[in-house]
Amino acid sequence: MRVTVLGGCGAWPTADQACSGYLVEDSGYRLLLDPGYAAFPRLLDHITAEEVDAVLVTHGHPDHCADLNPLLRARALIGSPPPALPVYAPEGALDAVLALDRPGMLAPALDRRDFVPGERLTIGPFAVETVALPHHVPNAGLRVTAGRSVLAYTGDTGPSHEIARLALHADVFLSEATYPYEVPAEDAASLLTARLAGRYATEAGVARLLLTHLWPGTDPEGALQAAAETYRGPIAVATTGLVVETSERETGSDPPGPSGSPHASGR
Template identity: 65%
Template sequence: MRLTVLGGCGAWPAAGQACSGYLVEHEGFRVLVDPGYATLPRLLELVRAEDVDAVLVSHGHPDHCSDLNPLLRARALGDAPPAALPVHAPPGALDAVLALDRAGMLAGSFEPHDLRPGTPCEVGPFLMEAFPLPHHVPNAGLRLSAGGRTVAYTGDTGPDPALVTLAADADLLLAEATYPERVPDEDAPYLSTARDAGRTAAAAGAARLLLTHLWPDTPHEPALAAAAASYAGETAVAVGGLTVDLGG
């Protein structure tokens, strides 16, 4: 299993970067997780639009799903449109991005599936599990397992006991860490820090930790230091082009 970071900025893409977007591959099957702002050009440097086999969206904020629109356009408007793309998201999360085009323009280009927490399902060679986690809008933490390896992804979330279950013994925890040490009070129930991510990784026994969704232009060092206060495992920040090979 391999994960490639397309982008990891929270809220908006900093210059030359992209928002949340991750390509997860196993046995030739490609899953695009959270196609946020500016991720499609990064994706197309690696694979063709028609080579994506499924899309998973944690929640409906545009920094996590806006580039689903150009991805579907690239598939639907080409000379030989591929089969409908399975798109998994919380119910209603993609209504706004799918409404960007006139009715029917993207018909047949995608096959919608509601993410159902508590009901594991197969996505190609992956077993996918969804976990409801607190955010400003419905958010699903995602756990993908294949070939004896597991990637756990928090989406955007405030503190919650379910995070330890989501990340239990994961080979890689991809964790939202918008702030290094402290979330402003008004957002404290809905976002996390790098310190929170380190605590989760340690409690869950995750083998590696990848911090993502840092506020644009945030220096990496304070976030890494905050995570290291409670987690001794390998830790990095998600930046475009970073690849994590998990084997399996």
């Protein structure tokens, strides 16, 4: 599995960093996670709009789905449009972004596949377990498996015991980390700190932690230091252009999914 970070900035993009956007590839299949603000131009640094095989969205905030609009426009308005794009999202999450154009304009480009967090999905070579995680709007944490490689992604979330189960033994844990040490009281139930992301990574026994959704202007080194207080494995900040590749485990049984114990040995 290959994960390319298109962006990981929270709330709005900056001059050098798009909002959430992740290209996940395996066996020639290209799955786009969370095409947030400014993720589409960064996607075009790697592939064309027609080469995206499916889109999976965790929740309906625009810093996670706004660039679905230019992606669909690029597919719908070219001379020889590709087949309709399967787009998976929690029910109702895409209503606002799909309403940006006149009714029906993008319909030929879109194969809408709404789901309820908690459902399991099969998307190309990927088996996807979705878990409801707390946020201001319905949000689906994702456990994406291809072969024996596992990517766990929180979307945006507040504290939850479900996070460590979602990430159990994951090769890559892509975690919400808006603030290094403390979330403002009004958002404390809906967002995480880098330090808490590190704690969940330790509980889950993940192989690698990627911090994402940092508030614009946050010092990446400060976030890394906060996470390192609670997690001793490899840590990086999800920044535009970062590429992470996993290889299939050669020994041992399949890692258990979210129903397993979050405190089992990880590596």
